[in-house]
Amino acid sequence: MPRRAPSICGLCGKLHPKGEKCARAVAMAKARHARADAKRPNAAARGYDREWGQLRADFLRVYPGCKRCGGPATLVDHIVPIRVAPHRRLDPANLQSLCASCHSGAKQSADRRKYGADR
Ligand SMILES: [Zn+2]
Ligand SMILES: [Zn+2]
Numbered sequence: 001m002p003r004r005a006p007s008i009c010g011l012c013g014k015l016h017p018k019g020e021k022c023a024r025a026v027a028m029a030k031a032r033h034a035r036a037d038a039k040r041p042n043a044a045a046r047g048y049d050r051e052w053g054q055l056r057a058d059f060l061r062v063y064p065g066c067k068r069c070g071g072p073a074t075l076v077d078h079i080v081p082i083r084v085a086p087h088r089r090l091d092p093a094n095l096q097s098l099c100a101s102c103h104s105g106a107k108q109s110a111d112r113r114k115y116g117a118d119r
Contacts, residue, residue, distance in 0.1 A: 051090060059095050066099040073097035 009016055012024040050089045056076045066073045070102040080088055 003038060011044040055090055055092070059092065060097055063097040066102050068102040070101060071099045071102075073099050075100065075103055077103055081084075 008014070009024070011022050012030070014022075016022055026077070059076045060073060064073055067077075069097050075098055076095050078085075078089065079094050079096055082089050085094070
């Protein structure tokens with residue numbers, strides 16, 4: 001069995017026994033994650049908290065098809081936007097399943113010009 005000789009750690013300059021994590025590396029990774037978390041806007045503040053995540057998943061299970069094209073839906077859209085009706089954010093009557101391309105506003109208006117009003 002070839003055995004690798006322990007090498008001097010480039011971070012802390014010490015020898016680490018096999019399997020031991022460098023405390024310096026762990027601390028650096030933790031600091032890196034903390035910085036990334038601070039930069040990321042809070043999911044709940046954006047209106048997408050765990051409650052919404054659960055409702056969205058349930059909704060897609062019940063309505064797996066895109067409301068507009070009938071293709072596989074990948075996201076749940078608010079019919080009345082949250083910024084207009086924040087209280088209807090978790091109202092299933094205000095939701096519709098859409099595929100990514102139908103969800104893009106550009107495509108929606110292009111379709112409206114091409115095919116006339118929706119349905
Ligand atoms: Zn080390
Ligand atoms: Zn679609």
